[in-house]
Amino acid sequence: MKVLKFGGTSVGTAERIKNVAQLIVEDGQPKFVVLSAMSGTTNTLLEISGYYRLQNAVGASEVIVRLEQKYKEVVEALYTNEDLKKEAKRVMKGIFEYVRSFANRPFTIYEEKCIVAQGELISTNLMNLYLRQEGVKVGFLQALDFMRIDKNAEPDFQYIEEHLKEQIRAAGEQDVYITQGFICRNAYGDIDNLLRGGSDYSASIIGAAIRAEEIQIWTDIDGMHNNDPRVVAHTKPVRHLNFDEAAELAYFGAKILHPTCITPARMYNIPVRLLNTMDPKAPGTLVSNETEQNMIKAIAAKDGITSIRIKSSRMLLAYGFLRQVFEIFEHYKTSIDLITTSEVGVSLTIDRDKHLDEIVTDLKKFGAVSVDKDMVIICVVGDMRWDNLGFESKVVDALRNVPVRMISYGGSNYNISVLVRKEDKVKALQALSEALF
Ligand code: ASP
Ligand code: MG
Numbered sequence: 001m002k003v004l005k006f007g008g009t010s011v012g013t014a015e016r017i018k019n020v021a022q023l024i025v026e027d028g029q030p031k032f033v034v035l036s037a038m039s040g041t042t043n044t045l046l047e048i049s050g051y052y053r054l055q056n057a058v059g060a061s062e063v064i065v066r067l068e069q070k071y072k073e074v075v076e077a078l079y080t081n082e083d084l085k086k087e088a089k090r091v092m093k094g095i096f097e098y099v100r101s102f103a104n105r106p107f108t109i110y111e112e113k114c115i116v117a118q119g120e121l122i123s124t125n126l127m128n129l130y131l132r133q134e135g136v137k138v139g140f141l142q143a144l145d146f147m148r149i150d151k152n153a154e155p156d157f158q159y160i161e162e163h164l165k166e167q168i169r170a171a172g173e174q175d176v177y178i179t180q181g182f183i184c185r186n187a188y189g190d191i192d193n194l195l196r197g198g199s200d201y202s203a204s205i206i207g208a209a210i211r212a213e214e215i216q217i218w219t220d221i222d223g224m225h226n227n228d229p230r231v232v233a234h235t236k237p238v239r240h241l242n243f244d245e246a247a248e249l250a251y252f253g254a255k256i257l258h259p260t261c262i263t264p265a266r267m268y269n270i271p272v273r274l275l276n277t278m279d280p281k282a283p284g285t286l287v288s289n290e291t292e293q294n295m296i297k298a299i300a301a302k303d304g305i306t307s308i309r310i311k312s313s314r315m316l317l318a319y320g321f322l323r324q325v326f327e328i329f330e331h332y333k334t335s336i337d338l339i340t341t342s343e344v345g346v347s348l349t350i351d352r353d354k355h356l357d358e359i360v361t362d363l364k365k366f367g368a369v370s371v372d373k374d375m376v377i378i379c380v381v382g383d384m385r386w387d388n389l390g391f392e393s394k395v396v397d398a399l400r401n402v403p404v405r406m407i408s409y410g411g412s413n414y415n416i417s418v419l420v421r422k423e424d425k426v427k428a429l430q431a432l433s434e435a436l437f
Helices: 014-025 041-053 057-078 082-100 109-116 118-133 157-171 199-209 243-251 259-267 321-331 356-363 391-398 422-436
Strands: 002-006 031-035 138-140 176-180 183-185 191-193 214-219 240-242 272-276 285-288 296-311 336-342 345-350 368-382 404-409 415-421
Touching: 002 014, 002 199, 014 057, 014 118, 031 118, 031 199, 041 057, 041 109, 041 118, 057 082, 057 118, 082 118, 109 118, 109 191, 118 138, 118 176, 138 157, 157 199, 176 199, 199 214, 199 259, 240 243, 243 259, 243 285, 243 296, 243 368, 259 272, 296 336, 296 356, 296 422, 321 336, 321 345, 321 356, 336 404, 336 415, 345 404, 356 368, 368 422, 391 404, 391 415, 391 422, 415 422
Parallel strands: 002 031, 002 214, 031 176, 138 176, 214 272, 240 285
Antiparallel strands: 183 191, 272 285, 296 345, 296 368, 336 345, 368 415, 404 415
């Protein structure tokens, strides 16, 4: 069975929900469908939560009225069958009553997660009823019954696999199984989620759990592009990536795929296909464990990077120095992206500067610390094994007119990353595009 995940824009209007339903049933093959909330809904639910947090029930209510109105229109547009329309209205009424029930009560992150979960519950309910209207036999599974994270907020694979299989068995043989992306329960049984954009992750976890033949991530772009289409003209979709290349690209900027999404698929070697609902016949991007040799595939950029340099005379011949440096970052739960070292110093980058001041203060014990903010990591991905001659020199040469703060090469076979200033990003991306493609 294939797992198909449709993102927020793919189900963003009644019209698009109908298109997606068409796509689902077209080839008559059984499928497992994972849906995001309709685009904008998760943000709106967070806005409502923001008002509740401030104990502003009136503010929350105004936003709820607008959201409910939007869904009333969607329901009108979707259903011609009066019974199903009535059923859809009943479900919507229940959900909005639930959202309203949080007014004038203590409101914490736990309540917020309950509210934010409603977006996917709405979209899947709407799709379930619409598919039924189209005569499709649907097994409607509830992610909250099988999707679960452990105490470290990592998916609990064993639990998920067992419970998902149980749910599928209980639903019996159907044309299509459908469930919510993003939402789950935590180790204590409370409603939780897999973080923003987490529906891709849900799809990949489900694909791994049922050993799917393929996982398809449907969005509104034609696969992963070889450069940022917002910055560089004439970018092209990349036809094929291996799992490592895709993971590097997802992490370093190509927004189309959730960075952690690759992991479960790779675990069971399940190909992931990135496809476009606006152009379903386009080939998109295939991610699998095969490597196309000697090819540079794509360039991605990650903004909002801070680089930190620690210069230390004590580093000279000092084992344990890097460990002490890393422990400081670990203490503040801040992960390091790039790192370069020399005998007298080390430079590294972080993308979360929440604890920057504390980190810098602690690092000063070891040496002179300097910080550069507003930096950008540019990551070139492809088959760049070190015995593959000339690839790194092409990258460096392309950037001869761009000030480069760090270069990181050799960490994996698939990537070379450089750090530049924000104001040089466009120039760097264009220069690399011209030199490499
Ligand atoms: N609805 C969630 C979000 O907007 C999850 C997703 O779309 O993947 O982040
Ligand atoms: Mg998404």
